[in-house]
Amino acid sequence: MPLKQRHSLLTVVTVTSLGLLAASPLLAWDGVVEKQTFEMQDFTTQGGETIPELAVGWEAYGELNDARDNAILITHFFSGTSNAAGRYDPDGEPTGYWDAIIGPGKPLDTDEYYIIASDTLVNLNAHAPNVTTTGPASINPDTGKPWGMDFPVVTIRDFVEVQRALLESQGIESLHAVMGASMGALQAFEWASAYPDKVDRLIPVIGGGVADPWLLATLSAWAAPIRLDANWNEGNYYDGEPPTDGLKEALKLVTLNANHWQWANETFNRDWADEERDPAQDINARYAIEQTLDDVAAARAELSDANHLLYLVRANQLFMAGHGDSLEEGLAAIDAPTLMLYSENDLVFAPEGVRRTAELIEADGTEVTLETLEGNRGHLDGVVAIDQASETLRAFLK
């Protein structure tokens, strides 16, 4: 049932027959999200640098129980935010990327679990109204100016450490589960590897245990258009024109790589962008698919920060679960029963690497379930088509 309908229904029922609801979850989450901010006076990165006055946004769905042991942490993907479920606007449509599986009665049941998600450091959507993050676009309190490329390199482990502090601030010492897609899967692996005693269940979606050379190169390609844009100016653009064209091209590559040719060919055709400009006559004319990707990227670029994208690229490139000497060691440290969901058509995280990750976690007897996701979106099926894993998720979380 869509959240909005349920919301209306509950409102009506509550008004007319409140007493009858005693056996039902009276406070069933209504889908409205309150975005909050978590601050740290000082944060020391894995690289040994200090970030003063760190702040990230967070949100939660459902209620933390008295034992504080019903928390599920959701970690977000490269271009994502903490908004995994629900809507900020009480009268708006749901905006959460995993609304399909998070809510009352859904696999990640907000009547049962306390589901919490936070914006990462160097979050891409630095200029989005509901995002709070700390990164190159933030003011460095020591200089009073934006950090720019002086911001320290941060890692997936740093993202995890901020989340750990956030959870501790709420008295949460262990997680019923940690679940994330893509870069969110990397954070989930890192949680389970670094803190095996704090993670009861691990659910990495469309991600592997290490950034393999293909991913290193793919991420590098995403960064390149920003560095090509003259407005980037080595990252010093906060007083002038930002490198919006480069950022747009970067986001177009992200969109294209995160999808699959099945999606492109089933969604688009060979129409021109402008029926009066024939690409056969005008070298600058375009096709509709080019224009659509451009429009989507332009809208996203308005809320994004180019330097943040470069720092996210680096955080992902650096990833190897557990930061040990070897991937084998990092994955062997994982003790939590693991459910891995992935797509054989993933063009970002090679399916071979995902399968290899599952084998390495399983090598010392840790229970691993590996399931494929179907669809025409490739990598993105882990975000937009997650509902097909609903029953698997429900059973795994019990």
Add this chain to the structure above:
Amino acid sequence: MPLKQRHSLLTVVTVTSLGLLAASPLLAWDGVVEKQTFEMQDFTTQGGETIPELAVGWEAYGELNDARDNAILITHFFSGTSNAAGRYDPDGEPTGYWDAIIGPGKPLDTDEYYIIASDTLVNLNAHAPNVTTTGPASINPDTGKPWGMDFPVVTIRDFVEVQRALLESQGIESLHAVMGASMGALQAFEWASAYPDKVDRLIPVIGGGVADPWLLATLSAWAAPIRLDANWNEGNYYDGEPPTDGLKEALKLVTLNANHWQWANETFNRDWADEERDPAQDINARYAIEQTLDDVAAARAELSDANHLLYLVRANQLFMAGHGDSLEEGLAAIDAPTLMLYSENDLVFAPEGVRRTAELIEADGTEVTLETLEGNRGHLDGVVAIDQASETLRAFLK
């Protein structure tokens, strides 16, 4: 037997016992290529524009027979040239991209066939010493200056029409076969669709009958970095600094898309580009795979022209076999027995589109053989791993 060895052997044999060789092909091609130029006074594009003083390079391996019916035309891929086989330097190593299958005794047997290849219009390698092409970097005789973006949009059919004129200049009215990889496959489809009476056999490798939306978007991504480079200057850079950085990024994308994650992950590791610059400490440090792709692209960029790349992108985007109202019609026009070779891991031409193309050619009873190529290069297996199709090719050409 490698060409060079055969060359030495023949030299020795010819000197010591010439008379005994009468029954063997005395003039067996020795692998040395002479690059030649074909000129046209005027060429009218499919779009109705005139290109005066057109010139393209060409080369041939083997001898044209008296009936002039043993010619095989090889059409080159996006970043390729006419150099399908052999070497320009008598003392050098072979440089031809399909040396594995073209030569004396090889499937495309130069003792039997006259194999001819030409540089396309708007060839990418406009500044390579052995390439002759006409495009935006050429002087427009009407102005005395480089055409730049005033060069007319050209199509795969235009490439074919120049080849047709070249062949006619040698008295060749029909082809034993036309064979090409990727953009070369498009030219081959176009030949067989536009001139079914001139093409006896069709061999499209790693290409489909139409630029599908995925390819439109992929090609668009290749063009983007050039347009982002401030030196591009709307294509007017021939008096100043060319957009080398943008061209390099474009070529890196071509390399990445034309390969496959299997190749990246089997060829590279997570080594840093510079062992003294740790990517975890330095946001501008890089990984070895990034540096290698950069170095390869830099070397290629020196010989390439950025505007030519934009025109090639457009020629490929415009492609639909036969330029009819429908793909069905364009492919139905093909009568030649067809051998299609492709890779299921192709990230440029979706395998689904290749299979659909085969079905449409076959629909009216035309004989089609569809074979997969194995390897870890994806699209590029059609170029670098073509030797696995040797016996299929040999049989098909008989």
